[in-house]
Amino acid sequence: MIRMVVLGALAMVLRGQSNDAPAEPLPPTFHCGDRDDLPMSGKDKTCYWWTQSFNAGMLFGAAFNTALDPVLNGSTLKYWGQGVEGFSKRFGTRVTQSMAKGTGQAIVGAMYHEDPRFYPSRKEKFWPRVGFALTHTLIVRNDNGHPQFSAGRVAGAFSSGFSGMAWTPDPINTTSAAMVRVGTSMGGVVAGSFWKEFEPDIMNLASSIFRKPPKAATKAPKKTGDIQ
Amino acid sequence: MKRLPVRSRDQQERSAPRFSRRLVLLAFLALAGCVPQKQWRQQPFYAVPPAERAKDVEQRYVIPLDVSGKRLYSLAFVEFKNNGDYWDKRQLDEALHAIDEADRRSNHRAVVVTFIHGWKNNAKQDNNNVLDFRRQLNRVAADACKDDFEHCGVVGVYMAWSGDIVSRYADTTRTLTYFDRRDTAIRVAVDPIADAVLKVMKQVKSGAETNLSVVVGHSFGGLVLEYAISRQLRIIGDELHSELGKSATRDAMQLKSLGDFADLVVLINQAAPAANAVTTLIQYRGDLERVNLLRPPRQTSCDAGETQDCKQLTRPLILSVSSETDLATKAVLPVAETIARPPNGPPSPPQDQLPEGLTPKKVLTTAAAHTPQLYSHQIVQCANGDCSPCAKLDKYYIPISITLPAYAPSNSTGSDEKRKYCVARDRKAWNQTPYWIFEIPTAIVPDHGTIFTDRFTDFLTSFLPPLESYRSSRPAPAPLQRMTPSRPN
Numbered sequence: 001m002i003r004m005v006v007l008g009a010l011a012m013v014l015r016g017q018s019n020d021a022p023a024e025p026l027p028p029t030f031h032c033g034d035r036d037d038l039p040m041s042g043k044d045k046t047c048y049w050w051t052q053s054f055n056a057g058m059l060f061g062a063a064f065n066t067a068l069d070p071v072l073n074g075s076t077l078k079y080w081g082q083g084v085e086g087f088s089k090r091f092g093t094r095v096t097q098s099m100a101k102g103t104g105q106a107i108v109g110a111m112y113h114e115d116p117r118f119y120p121s122r123k124e125k126f127w128p129r130v131g132f133a134l135t136h137t138l139i140v141r142n143d144n145g146h147p148q149f150s151a152g153r154v155a156g157a158f159s160s161g162f163s164g165m166a167w168t169p170d171p172i173n174t175t176s177a178a179m180v181r182v183g184t185s186m187g188g189v190v191a192g193s194f195w196k197e198f199e200p201d202i203m204n205l206a207s208s209i210f211r212k213p214p215k216a217a218t219k220a221p222k223k224t225g226d227i228q
Numbered sequence: 229m230k231r232l233p234v235r236s237r238d239q240q241e242r243s244a245p246r247f248s249r250r251l252v253l254l255a256f257l258a259l260a261g262c263v264p265q266k267q268w269r270q271q272p273f274y275a276v277p278p279a280e281r282a283k284d285v286e287q288r289y290v291i292p293l294d295v296s297g298k299r300l301y302s303l304a305f306v307e308f309k310n311n312g313d314y315w316d317k318r319q320l321d322e323a324l325h326a327i328d329e330a331d332r333r334s335n336h337r338a339v340v341v342t343f344i345h346g347w348k349n350n351a352k353q354d355n356n357n358v359l360d361f362r363r364q365l366n367r368v369a370a371d372a373c374k375d376d377f378e379h380c381g382v383v384g385v386y387m388a389w390s391g392d393i394v395s396r397y398a399d400t401t402r403t404l405t406y407f408d409r410r411d412t413a414i415r416v417a418v419d420p421i422a423d424a425v426l427k428v429m430k431q432v433k434s435g436a437e438t439n440l441s442v443v444v445g446h447s448f449g450g451l452v453l454e455y456a457i458s459r460q461l462r463i464i465g466d467e468l469h470s471e472l473g474k475s476a477t478r479d480a481m482q483l484k485s486l487g488d489f490a491d492l493v494v495l496i497n498q499a500a501p502a503a504n505a506v507t508t509l510i511q512y513r514g515d516l517e518r519v520n521l522l523r524p525p526r527q528t529s530c531d532a533g534e535t536q537d538c539k540q541l542t543r544p545l546i547l548s549v550s551s552e553t554d555l556a557t558k559a560v561l562p563v564a565e566t567i568a569r570p571p572n573g574p575p576s577p578p579q580d581q582l583p584e585g586l587t588p589k590k591v592l593t594t595a596a597a598h599t600p601q602l603y604s605h606q607i608v609q610c611a612n613g614d615c616s617p618c619a620k621l622d623k624y625y626i627p628i629s630i631t632l633p634a635y636a637p638s639n640s641t642g643s644d645e646k647r648k649y650c651v652a653r654d655r656k657a658w659n660q661t662p663y664w665i666f667e668i669p670t671a672i673v674p675d676h677g678t679i680f681t682d683r684f685t686d687f688l689t690s691f692l693p694p695l696e697s698y699r700s701s702r703p704a705p706a707p708l709q710r711m712t713p714s715r716p717n
Contacts, residue, residue, distance in 0.1 A: 024298045
């Protein structure tokens with residue numbers, strides 16, 4: 001034990017000596033998940049949970065899906081009806097499920113030291129990228145940057161699926177219905193992983209409409225590449 | 229028709245305070261998401277006697293060098309209001325004072341880095357741009373002032389405007405401030421920020437021409453900087469034209485207007501269409517292509533073989549670079565500029581003056597560093613760390629070494645990874661001027677916001693003389709602003 005303490009102290013001293021540049025004591029960068037090259041502190045993870053769980057995009061998405069519910073999934077129609085009251089209940093359910101998903105993921109993810117962010121493969125070929133996006137639905141980095149199974153995302157999906165059981169009308173409040181919601185929630189995770197992987201391509205494609213040169217344009221100069 | 233139940237007066241009276249309470253709560257929540265528009269650094273430093281100075285250095289206009297506190301640089305803040313006015317003009321005076329002091333302290337080897345931040349940033353004490361800028365200043369200072377920190381002349385000048393008006397906890401709302409902040413940036417860019425930028429540049433060189441001056445503008449800060457220097461660039465261009473007209477055979481020339489200018493202006497992930505850059509290039513390209521600015525050799529005694537470190541390499545005056553994965557300027561900017569152009573935005577030059585393949589529409593919607601027709605250089609990764617094949621592209625290529633941190637997604641090695649690149653001139657390019665434009669790889673700058681990192685600093689310092697030449701114990705570095713005739717590849 002004493003030997004370990006002495007060796008640890010020695011390692012710290014040596015590490016201190018090898019660092020030429022004195023580091024000014026400044027507060028750590030609080031990046032809320034924006035900095036891919038930095039791990040996330042507890043504060044970053046809390047901020048990330050908040051901004052991912054409670055944002056205008058989520059509210060608009062919930063409202064849009066709720067509006068489509070009577071057409072695509074009329075199971076609650078009989079019990080909650082249509083109109084403002086029915087819409088409110090369905091909308092509340094969607095929002096709560098979304099919050100439960102984010103919160104479940106954040107709590108379990110924190111227990112397992114997960115970095116909750118998706119990250120792109122930086123691969124070039126299409127199918128390897130698809131494979132990466134699929135596998136990284138359930139693989140995250142841990143706080144040391146190593147990949148690991150994401151218990152947080154699974155917990156988030158189950159939280160989302162089963163949270164609705166507290167108020168769903170009895171006749172349709174079944175485990176199988178909850179499992180369907182778990183599946184839907186996991187579908188959202190898969191979509192998130194694909195979006196992260198293909199976001200640059202989709203965004204570039206969308207913006208190319210606005211910056212497309214005329215057909216007569218000559219070829220652009222060479223771009224960044226490897227010299228072999 | 230079903231009648232709505234009529235609420236009693238009593239019910240109405242009871243619900244009124246409840247409604248107003250909700251309204252107050254909503255207003256509170258909305259306000260909680262606002263970032264105050266205020267001057268963040270409020271206490272003078274030089275203007276008051278030492279005993280009366282604010283104890284909290286973070287409140288001061290100037291954060292001084294403090295070697296015992298491991299702060300090897302001094303940092304001055306100059307803040308601007310939404311209408312472009314100074315919050316307090318004394319901030320600029322103190323910034324100029326800090327530059328003078330660094331010049332004296334370092335025996336004319338001051339290294340002054342001016343930074344204009346972009347969208348979603350300000351001069352707040354815990355702002356990430358502020359903290360990251362300070363970390364990089366300390367790193368630069370540790371290199372430039374090794375073994376003599378007491379005489380370190382590294383100064384940062386942080387030029388701030390209200391780039392952030394909504395808290396990061398309300399990120400969607402924050403993103404909706406794009407057009408508002410862009411128009412504010414344009415308004416701020418005119419006067420007096422242009423005046424402040426040029427005064428800082430001039431002050432650095434008024435101490436001695438050996439002092440080094442670098443000015444960096446990021447995102448909308450790049451837009452501000454480009455506007456701010458445009459008038460001075462026209463003066464430099466006109467003087468160059470006149471000098472070249474007098475004699476074409478001189479070995480080197482020094483322009484008076486360039487003598488007061490920065491040694492390097494950097495536009496990183498600039499959130500502005502290429503119109504200003506294209507206009508400048510069209511106007512002065514013919515003259516600018518006839519001259520070079522040189523970076524002195526990194527090694528003075530070279531016995532065997534001529535490596536890049538032994539050569540005088542061509543260097544940029546303006547470096548406009550964007551990350552290839554900066555979606556904000558690559559993908560979002562063209563859409564945003566198409567939807568709503570700024571009211572006082574620059575016009576595009578006519579089609580017949582543009583390089584082949586470029587249209588006025590593209591000039592008005594796409595950032596220069598994402599417009600291949602304007603590229604002057606290309607950056608190439610050296611396979612297995614060997615950059616010698618780059619000499620085939622350009623004999624005077626600039627070698628770059630960076631360390632990709634283990635945690636970066638582009639790094640698959642699991643530990644810090646050394647990478648080498650070379651920046652080679654494209655001899656067939658339309659742009660052969662000291663206004664260098666190209667896209668940079670994700671490994672150097674991964675996205676729009678991540679700029680002040682060790683790897684980006686390593687990238688930037690590759691275009692400058694070695695930082696150790698700014699140590700007070702070394703012979704004074706050579707002045708950088710002499711122009712030489714352009715040389716063949």
